[in-house]
Amino acid sequence: MNHPEPHKQPVTALTGIGPQSAARLEKLGIHTLQDLLFHLPLRYQDRSRIVPISHLLPGMTTLVCGTVEFTDSIQRGRPSVICRIADDSGSLSIRFFHFTVQQSQQLKPGTLLGCFGEIRYGYNGLEMVHPEYKIVAAAEQLLEATLTPVYPLTEGISQSALRKAIKQALTLCLASDSAITDWLPANLLTEHGYPSLNDALQTLHNPPPHLSAEIINGGSLPALKRLVFEEFLAHHLALLQGKLAYKSWQSPVFDINQAVKQAFLEGLPFQLTAAQQRVTTEIESDCRLAQPMLRLVQGDVGSGKTVVAALASLLALNSGYQVAIMAPTELLAEQHFRNFSLWFAETGHQVLFLTGQLKGKSRQATLDALADGSANIVIGTHALFQESVHFHKLGLIVIDEQHRFGVHQRLALREKGQHGGLRPHQLIMTATPIPRTLAMLQYSDLDISIIDELPPGRKPIATSVISSERREEVIGRIEHWVAQQRQAYWVCTLIEESEVLQCEAAEKTAAYLCQTLPNVRVGLVHGRMKAAEKDAVMHAFKNRDCDLLVATTVIEVGVDVPNAGLMIIENPERLGLSQLHQLRGRVGRGNQDSYCLLLYQAPLSQAGKQRLAILKESNDGFVIAEKDLELRGPGEVMGTRQTGQIQFKIADLERDSGLLELIPAAAQLIHRHHPDAIQPLIQRWIGHSRHYAEV
Ligand code: ADP
Ligand code: MG
Numbered sequence: 001m002n003h004p005e006p007h008k009q010p011v012t013a014l015t016g017i018g019p020q021s022a023a024r025l026e027k028l029g030i031h032t033l034q035d036l037l038f039h040l041p042l043r044y045q046d047r048s049r050i051v052p053i054s055h056l057l058p059g060m061t062t063l064v065c066g067t068v069e070f071t072d073s074i075q076r077g078r079p080s081v082i083c084r085i086a087d088d089s090g091s092l093s094i095r096f097f098h099f100t101v102q103q104s105q106q107l108k109p110g111t112l113l114g115c116f117g118e119i120r121y122g123y124n125g126l127e128m129v130h131p132e133y134k135i136v137a138a139a140e141q142l143l144e145a146t147l148t149p150v151y152p153l154t155e156g157i158s159q160s161a162l163r164k165a166i167k168q169a170l171t172l173c174l175a176s177d178s179a180i181t182d183w184l185p186a187n188l189l190t191e192h193g194y195p196s197l198n199d200a201l202q203t204l205h206n207p208p209p210h211l212s213a214e215i216i217n218g219g220s221l222p223a224l225k226r227l228v229f230e231e232f233l234a235h236h237l238a239l240l241q242g243k244l245a246y247k248s249w250q251s252p253v254f255d256i257n258q259a260v261k262q263a264f265l266e267g268l269p270f271q272l273t274a275a276q277q278r279v280t281t282e283i284e285s286d287c288r289l290a291q292p293m294l295r296l297v298q299g300d301v302g303s304g305k306t307v308v309a310a311l312a313s314l315l316a317l318n319s320g321y322q323v324a325i326m327a328p329t330e331l332l333a334e335q336h337f338r339n340f341s342l343w344f345a346e347t348g349h350q351v352l353f354l355t356g357q358l359k360g361k362s363r364q365a366t367l368d369a370l371a372d373g374s375a376n377i378v379i380g381t382h383a384l385f386q387e388s389v390h391f392h393k394l395g396l397i398v399i400d401e402q403h404r405f406g407v408h409q410r411l412a413l414r415e416k417g418q419h420g421g422l423r424p425h426q427l428i429m430t431a432t433p434i435p436r437t438l439a440m441l442q443y444s445d446l447d448i449s450i451i452d453e454l455p456p457g458r459k460p461i462a463t464s465v466i467s468s469e470r471r472e473e474v475i476g477r478i479e480h481w482v483a484q485q486r487q488a489y490w491v492c493t494l495i496e497e498s499e500v501l502q503c504e505a506a507e508k509t510a511a512y513l514c515q516t517l518p519n520v521r522v523g524l525v526h527g528r529m530k531a532a533e534k535d536a537v538m539h540a541f542k543n544r545d546c547d548l549l550v551a552t553t554v555i556e557v558g559v560d561v562p563n564a565g566l567m568i569i570e571n572p573e574r575l576g577l578s579q580l581h582q583l584r585g586r587v588g589r590g591n592q593d594s595y596c597l598l599l600y601q602a603p604l605s606q607a608g609k610q611r612l613a614i615l616k617e618s619n620d621g622f623v624i625a626e627k628d629l630e631l632r633g634p635g636e637v638m639g640t641r642q643t644g645q646i647q648f649k650i651a652d653l654e655r656d657s658g659l660l661e662l663i664p665a666a667a668q669l670i671h672r673h674h675p676d677a678i679q680p681l682i683q684r685w686i687g688h689s690r691h692y693a694e695v
Contacts, residue, residue: 044149053089204221471599493553568596
């Protein structure tokens with residue numbers, strides 16, 4: 001088999017891989033020989049040495065070799081076969097639960113047996129249960145020259161079949177004359193002390209026995225670091241590439257009408273903060289260009305992002321274009337709808353509301369108005385883009401609270417709303433201050449503006465950390481609070497990922513509070529209520545027909561009720577700091593004193609209390625996000641459980657996030673001096689998943 005670029009061949013080029021195995025390998029994202037090379041072991045086994053039986057400890061996974069002393073079947077309890085082997089240093093029981101008569105007959109006394117498996121305590125001292133075993137003539141036959149890789153598998157592909165396939169792929173692709181291209185420039189490798197691609201792959205698939213599995217798994221091995229670095233770099237380059245690709249499209253140019261803007265500002269009940277003005281100017285200069293804006297506005301909860309979005313909308317409207325504003329929940333969409341309707345009332349622009357709930361004639365009327373251009377602003381949930389919505393001339397897309405949408409969803413959205421060769425500008429708003437290093441993976445396809453100032457007159461929220469033992473005292477405080485004509489939230493947090501349980505807890509709490517506080521009007525919202533029911537409760541709360549709102553974390557984003565200045569969060573220890581900070585941002589929206597009580601479930605560890613104390617000490621979302629990152633690690637902070645997050649082949653954010661800060665400089669080097677490496681790197685690491693490529 002002489003192929004000019006062996007790594008590009010399909011896996012069926014290998015002996016032993018037919019169409020059926022190839023189809024199974026596709027489930028692992030493996031199509032070509034190159035994909036096999038980058039399918040790295042999960043862990044390693046050490047069969048390079050035989051451990052004397054007297055040295056064994058429970059928990060070790062090792063190779064032992066001994067002579068069979070006896071083999072017995074045991075009928076007591078679960079039937080099993082026990083085989084006792086001994087070497088010069090001691091003896092060990094091997095236990096099998098599944099066995100055939102032939103198998104037990106093979107294990108005759110005097111047979112030399114090699115076993116690989118995990119040591120644990122059994123009835124009669126140490127034992128190995130169901131090891132891989134082999135009858136040999138001499139112990140040396142068991143030894144392997146390198147550590148044995150253990151690969152992630154998929155149904156229908158055995159470990160040994162995969163080992164064989166990868167071994168072949170290594171031989172074919174890494175032979176010196178047809179070596180796979182190393183796209184990292186040599187000076188970069190030298191700078192970081194990384195091995196060549198060829199060496200790195202050889203080392204990781206067949207590590208020399210002097211490397212312990214721990215060293216490799218710990219992530220400190222240059223061979224592994226190099227590949228992780230390359231993978232991070234590929235993702236970063238892909239995002240940058242997506243940005244460049246999008247920016248190469250044409251967009252409408254918006255002109256700025258100062259008189260209209262001035263009139264709009266004068267209609268607002270407040271003056272913009274300096275930060276809001278600065279970000280507005282940044283948006284204006286983006287929209288003056290004929291290339292699409294891709295801007296992220298980061299601003300803490302309550303920093304006033306909505307009005308910035310309204311000013312951006314005004315630009316589009318003035319130039320005769322439509323605006324679509326997407327919020328993550330119905331509740332938020334509705335709140336924006338109310339604000340926008342109010343702010344745009346004098347301008348003559350019609351604001352519409354569109355969610356999945358809207359049906360029948362009114363839905364059709366909305367769709368018609370968007371299609372014929374009689375309506376200019378539409379606010380809604382993702383239904384805005386999922387369904388058959390056609391715009392007359394869409395000029396701007398605003399996505400609010402972006403952290404609910406993954407990178408891929410964001411990229412998919414860019415496909416929408418193009419018309420006559422023009423792409424809309426995009427403004428994305430988030431209250432989640434992502435730490436700088438992680439932003440590199442999350443946001444490098446965007447330009448970033450930061451609103452780093454709260455509107456004046458906001459008093460910091462006084463946060464206290466209180467044991468659940470004082471729950472009754474806290475409940476008493478609500479009564480007093482409500483007597484002063486103020487409102488409050490009681491938030492029940494997630495119980496083990498179960499929305500059902502969370503809703504039940506909220507129902508119980510609401511019932512209890514209702515009973516205990518007869519003078520307090522208690523409302524309840526949770527994620528399992530119908531949208532209309534939720535709305536009714538929220539309206540009641542907004543209109544002060546309800547004093548205490550018991551809620552699950554559905555109120556996390558955006559709800560704005562300035563008179564509600566007290567929030568009790570039950571079991572805050574279950575949430576990340578940033579999420580708590582966002583929840584707490586629901587209070588402190590008026591100019592009165594506001595409080596957040598973190599009612600933790602006692603007993604809480606010292607570390608747990610310290611973690612919550614961070615919220616007491618800081619009201620700055622960025623500071624809190626950095627601490628959250630330190631304490632919980634990047635995987636949790638990025639929300640790996642959320643859908644739409646980046647999937648890595650080999651990088652592990654917990655283990656490897658230290659490498660992230662090296663990436664932007666490397667990306668710049670590649671862009672300047674090795675642009676031809678960009679596509680192959682993206683192809684190698686992201687290739688078939690195509691999430692980025694379609695931007
Ligand atoms: P967020 O950034 O969390 O989306 P909002 O846009 O909802 O914040 O604004 C929070 C509250 O602050 C709203 O009631 C809004 O009307 C008000 N607000 C926004 N900007 C200002 C400002 N410059 N001065 C005073 N109040 C403001
Ligand atoms: Mg908001």
